[in-house]
Amino acid sequence: MAETDSNKLGSSLQQMVTMMITNGIILAAFLIAYLLIRNYKENKRIYQPRSFVPTVPEELKTKPVPVNPIQWFKGLLTKPDDQILLETGLDGYFFVRYLRIFTTICLAGCLFFWPILFPINATGDAQGVSGLDILAFGKVNSNGQSNRFYAHVLMSWLFFGSILFVLYRELVYYVNLRQVILTSPAYASKASARTIMLASVPAPFLTEEGLRSLFAGVKHVWINRAQKELIQKVNERSKLSNKLEVAENKLIQMALKNKFKAEKKGQPIEGNKICDFVLDKKRPTHKLKFLIGDKVDTIDYAREKIADLNEEIAELQAHYDTAPPQNSAFIMFDTQEQAQTAFQVVCHHEAFHAAPRYIGIRPDEIVWSNARLIWWERLVKAAGALAFICALIIFWAVPVAFVGTISNIKYLTQKLPWLGFINNLPDVLLGLITALLPAILLAVLMALLPIILRLCAKIAGAPSKSKIEHTTQNYYFAFQVIQVFLITTISSTATAVIPKIIDNPSSAMNLLAEKLPVASNFYIAYFLLQGLTFPGGALLQIVPLILFKALGFIFDNTPRKKWTRYNILDSTAWGTIFPIYANLVVIALVYSTIAPLVLIFAALAFFLVYIAFLNNLTYTNMPSDDRGIYYPRAIYQTFTGIYLNEVCMLGLYVVSKSYGPIVLQAILLGVTVFVHINLEKAIDPLLTVLPRDMTRWDRISNGDKSSNDGAGKFSDTTPLMGDKSLYHDDSASHHPTDKFHDIDIEKTVEFPSGSNNTDNGRMDSNEGSMMENPESISPPKANAFMRFIQPYTYLSPHVLRETMLTSPHYHQKPAEIPFEEERLIYAHPAVNDDAPLIWIGKDPLGLGDTEAEQLNQAGVSATTTAAWFDIKENKKGKKKIEIRCGDLKEVPIWSGITRH
Incomplete structure (x- = not known):
């Protein structure tokens, strides 16, 4: 009987070993190949272009990859955060941080769950559970051992309570770091930091004079015009x-x-x-x-046609400003503070007019076909794209469900005799078919989606490439959770219990509760594929290697193509990268209490992917400049894993009629909802705007005393926005510094009498806001635990300025753009072509x-x-x-x- 049960249920140790050996061999082969060929001169363009390619700006160039593999690996492990931030940018830094955090969480989960839940699960007396499944929730008999579920629910309280605090801490950290970087001289003076895009502008305001009347401090206005x-x-x-x-x-x-x-x-x-x-x-x-x-x-x-077009285009360009205006505009201000104030103002009394507003859009990323959209067009297109995505999810469920059945196909062979030949296959081959093959097929299916999803994001009206990636992140995450997790889990679990449900329909709920952990075996294989095979392939740079060694010779048939392939580096498409690993986090969290064995494979996957991405982001890819917008969304998407775990566990307790655990689990679910809602209320307003105190501190710290009345304090009559001469950056009168701690704020701000402010802060007499002095403010010394649980103190903006913005790069303003060139920055590219x-x-x-x-x-x-x-x-x-x-x-x- 035991032998029969072993054949029917569970994932054997042989299958697990087969998966590990297969993926391990692939990883070793890729890693050895990478270490052997990366330092050859002809391969350096593939493996370390940022160290020498001349088009990479000096401040973004990195040191060559260490020849010694140990030094290379150690260098990646010990690379300080401020250096990672400088070399990978905000987007890259927060992605590898995300991987690093959940590597730690999964390892902590192993140490936390295994000593308690493994013995509780393994000594359960549920029948028909064998192999590695004895370590999972399903081994506990719901009829006679329900008291054991108190251990599961109490462990969930501690584990997920800690994760909720980590997510809160990360959002605080993200907001503060984003603010100090975007208000640094390197960013605050950029044209994009001082420019807003205004969509659906009402006709009376669709002139330069009309837009200037809405705002103060306007430097340039670009009205988008119909230039078909x-x-x-x-x-x-x-x-x-x-x-x-x-x-x-x-x-x-x-x-x-x-x-x-x-x-x-x-x-x-x-x-x-x-x-x-x-x-x-x-x-x-x-x-x-x-x-x-x-x-x-x-x-x-x-030759003849281009010559004619040159004359025709020159004529049209000379009269572009006579073309009829469309309903959107770009408005540049003299200062970042003025742009932020305009961005945060409701500009018109009618709904959907002079909205939505955007800030930080670079000229080279504008989607001009979406700049003209009327408000109702935008709504219709967004709704249509969403409807298409929902239909696509339903359609995609069919092949994904088939993949899920493969992972447990042996359970169907008893009812479908024509599949009986599968049971006669060698154990090694059977392990590959039921474990590795579904994971590969699933990865291939999901790789086909990004092009479709980006097109949907564009159709939905995204005004820039970064917004397209941001929208794609949402779409792709929905696909990942529904297809890679939910559909696969349901289909995998269903195939394991269909034979018994057919024989005894009344046992359906009990069987599903008992066999749900069986689906975790598929995800162990998926983690092994993502954690072993992918990092090796990413390090080896298989696609660029093929492009340079083979296809480049065929397709690079002009000097332009040859030069561009060698000298222009790609950046990372975060809209489809973040969701893959956010979904892996969801899977790890869902199975953390159901099948804790998953956690060790998740930790291994996250760690190896962390190493691969940190290497490539440092030495290979150019940092993107999307200002870290993907990280908070990934944090919020992580709540999906917490909710699914808590709902799933609640369902399992309900099936087992364990009323105590049901109550405790329901309370935990309510606490999670409460934390989630209040986090969004507190953090969301800070994700897209820069607070007034931050933009004012930036102006003061950069030596802009234009709003100072000359008597050592801010005048009560200083206008917040007004004549551009108040804020215009005149290099002859301003003295920017290289270090924030060189600024003596006490010489710039007078504090009101009776103020109890000491070295902890300074009060602006005009605004009543804290104007912190990095030189005199330092948080009290504390141990690591206290620093961890007090992010508002130990991750405050002035602390992050000192610890993360250590490079002079952040404290140097970019070269000033000549007025005539600046005047054309946000004009349609065709106008300047x-x-x-x-x-x-x-x-x-x-x-x-x-x-x-x-x-x-x-x-x-x-x-x-x-x-x-x-x-x-x-x-x-x-x-x-x-x-x-x-x-x-x-x-x-x-x-x-x-x-x-």
């Missing part, structure tokens, strides 16, 4: 110029190859024109319309120079500067042509990274 013809022509010119550039370089390479072939046959070709080396019928061509259009010579047609430059490689025959000269004569800009075709001959006498590019200063298509 201009945009179409610019897009057409861009496509044609790409075709022309590809065709010119392809033609030259074709000419060189023909010459080499002729020389090999002893038939030298002389000449300095393309026609001397390439027949007219071999020249690049394309159709004007897909499939049915007329075929034209690409170079001749594009320059005539394209066709970049052709030089060649030994001088054909590239000849082609460039002909293009210039036809009115199309072209050059061969800093690009050439390098010809190498192998031992067999075969000549190989490669495109080479010159130094950064010589490259004609690079003008530097603009950081607005």
Whole structure:
């Protein structure tokens, strides 16, 4: 009987070992390959581009990867937080922090649950439970051992109570760190920090004068205008110029190859024109319309068409301000404080008018097609996108449910004899099919979604790329929880109990309660896949390796493509990265009390993913500049795991009729709801705005005394917003410092008589707000526990300024943008689009120079500067042509990274 039960139920130790060995071998292979090839000179562009690629700004360059593997690993483990923040940016820093926190929580959960719950579960007398499942909740007999559930519920109170406090602490930390960074000189002076986007602007205010009347301190106004013809022509010119550039370089390479072939046959070709080396019928061509259009010579047609478009576009650009206005605008202010005040003001008495408002949008990330949306269009599009997402979730449940059944397919073989052959497979192969295969299939299914979800976010009306990623984060998390967790859990549990439910329908609830922990075996496999296989692949950079070693040779057929692939680094798409690991956190939390064994595999997965991401964010990827917006959403999404655990455990207690645990669990659920609601009320207003005291402190600390009456105090009549001369940054009169503690605030603020303020703070007589002095304020010394439980004291803004903003990078203002250039920053790109430059490689025959000269004569800009075709001959006498590019200063298509 025991042997039969063992075959029917539970995940065997053999399957577990098989999964660990398989994934461990993959991890070891990837890791060894990474350590062996990363330091070769030709591979440094793949594994450590931020240490030397010239397009990376100096302040963002990192040290080379240590050659010694031990030093490399130790360096990642011991890297201080302030350095991680500087090298990975706010988004990257908070992502790896998220992984690090839940690595710690899962390890703490193992130490907390295992010594108590493992013995309680393992000594339960529920029948039919064997293998690793004896360590789970289902081993306790709900009919005769319900008193044991008090241990589970009391442990839940302590464990989840601690997690709730950690989530609160992290939100406080996030808000304070975000505020000190966004009010630092490096950020506060950026154009994006001083610019708001106003949507659905009513017609009476849709003029520069009208918008200036709504706000004070306005420096520039950009009204979005209907420029359909201009945009179409610019897009057409861009496509044609790409075709022309590809065709010119392809033609030259074709000419060189023909010459080499002729020389090999002893038939030298002389000449300095393309026609001397390439027949007219071999020249690049394309159709004007897909499939049915007329075929034209690409170079001749594009040369003539681009020249005409240049004139037409220049004419339209010169009169762009006469185009009819659309219903949105960008407004730049003299100071960040003024922009924040305008952002937080309700601008119009009608609902949905002059709203929504956005701040911090960079010019290069604007989704211009959504800038024109009327308020009702935005609502309809958002509703339509949400409806489509809901339908997609339902549709996606079918293949995901099938994947879930595979993990427990042996339970169906008894009722479906035609599946009986599966039981005859070797144990190792059976373990791979039922454990590893479903995890792989699920990962593949989920990898197909991001493109669809980002398109839905764009359709929903997101005004910028960062907002698209932020919306995608919500969509993708819903998919992850519903498909990867709920559907898979239900289908996996159902297949385990369907045979018995068919035989005895009245036992359904008891069976589901007993067998729910069985689904945890699938997630152990999923954690092993995500925690062992993925980090190894991420370190090895498999996709970039393939692109550079194989596909790059095929597709990089112009100097521009070659140079761009090598010199322009990607940043991370957080909208689909955060949800994957937030969902893993949800799974770990749900099963923490049901099957505590999951926690050790979750901790291993989070730790290894932490190492992989920290390495790549430090050495490979450029930091994104989305200002950490994904972290608080991930924190709130973590509540999903807490709720699901508490509801699930409550259901299990109800099934077992354990009334004491039911009451205690219901109270815990109520406490969680209370904490969640009040956290949102307290924190949400601080997630998108900068408080007044922070923006004022930033202005004072940067030496802006424009609102000081000259007598050592702020005048009571100082306007909060007014003439821009009050706030305009005049470098001749301001003296920014490199360190905040160099500022003596006592010389700037006079404190009211009778004030009881001491070294703990200073009161602004005008606003009544605390103006803290980092030099004189320091929290009292305390042990680690006291520092942990008092985040408002030990993670306050002035403490974080001193401990996290240690690099001069944060305290240096960016170079001031010339007024004429600044005046065009938020205009539509088509308005400022320059005539394209066709970049052709030089060649030994001088054909590239000849082609460039002909293009210039036809009115199309072209050059061969800093690009050439390098010809190498192998031992067999075969000549190989490669495109080479010159130094950064010589490259004609690079003008530097603009950081607005």
